[in-house]
Amino acid sequence: MINPQDMKDLLQEPDGKELYQMAAETKKAFAHEQETEIDVEHEWNKFAARHTTPWYVRYRAIAACAALFVGVTIAAIVHITATPTKPTQQSEDGKPAPTEQTQQVSTSEQEMFVFDNATLKTVLMNLAVHYNAEVEFRNSKSRNIRLHVQIDKGLSLQEAVELLNHFDKVNLKLTDNNTIIAE
Amino acid sequence: MNKNEFASLFKNNYALLYKLAFSMLHDTDDSHDAVHEVFASAWEHRKDILPETAKAYLAQSVHNYCVKQIARKTYNEKLRKLYPIEVSLTLNKHEDDRLREIKRYIDNDLPPNTRQVLQMCFDEEKSYKETAEQLQCSVAYVNKHIVKALRMLRNKFTANNKER
Structure with missing residues (x-):
């Protein structure tokens, strides 16, 4: 680190200001010469993740943070049915999650996953087994988001992930090596 | 876009x-x-x-x-x-060339001792004292060379600037 006192001494010279300005330019010239290896792809990926995600995805993240901040876990009581032939089940809105863990995962129906007030962790673990995928939680709080959802087993993993992403608080990504990342 | x-x-x-x-x-x-x-x-x-x-x-x-x-x-x-005390918002179009010229002048035209001191203080960001210790000389010697180098650079490059 340059010692400021040295530079103060330099400024004491009769032409100190000019000399200091020249010193600053010399520093610039040295810095300008310095070669740095830059991984442009990496910088782009960092940038894209932070800025180029559409507003509704970011809104979802904000909504998730807000919900977690308040500390109220309200089960997302929205039934999304993947198969249009089956009628969508309606349920009462805004019902708070029960305090005790009641995860009813019924896989008895052959062609549907039915998750009733299950945590995101449970949902993803079941999907992982079915699709032979890996699950990674980037944000530990997101594990406990509770969902009511039905997923057709005939969907591809990509489609299932997209379906879950419709939930305000859920933000999933599917990587090339079949890992579901929950943020 | x-x-x-x-x-x-x-x-x-x-x-x-x-x-x-x-x-x-x-x-x-x-x-x-x-x-x-x-x-x-x-x-x-x-x-x-x-x-x-x-x-x-x-x-x-x-x-x-x-x-x-x-x-x-x-x-x-x-x-x-070592930031300039005053900075201008105008971006000099020939900035790259100017910086390269300064560097070339340092490498080719400064006496070797002076160049070494300049490099240690401004590029490696050593204090005058650290530089003096490493070169086994006095702080005054370091100061003398810095001032000498900066005067040479100033005379060369601010004169050039005025001609432009």
């Missing part, structure tokens, strides 16, 4: 803009931040960006961003980082 066009604008110009930022801020993290910030604001109004002027626009933005960062520093911080 759509996302793909923006991505190639980013990738084609990142290294150049980083170099520009680094020459002003001399700090790796700060320089990456500067370039990211500029692209973030460019992304916000990507619809208005014209491919033919994008590069100049980005360079000027990085320059302005760095000037603002420098202006925020206190006097002592400026001295410590």
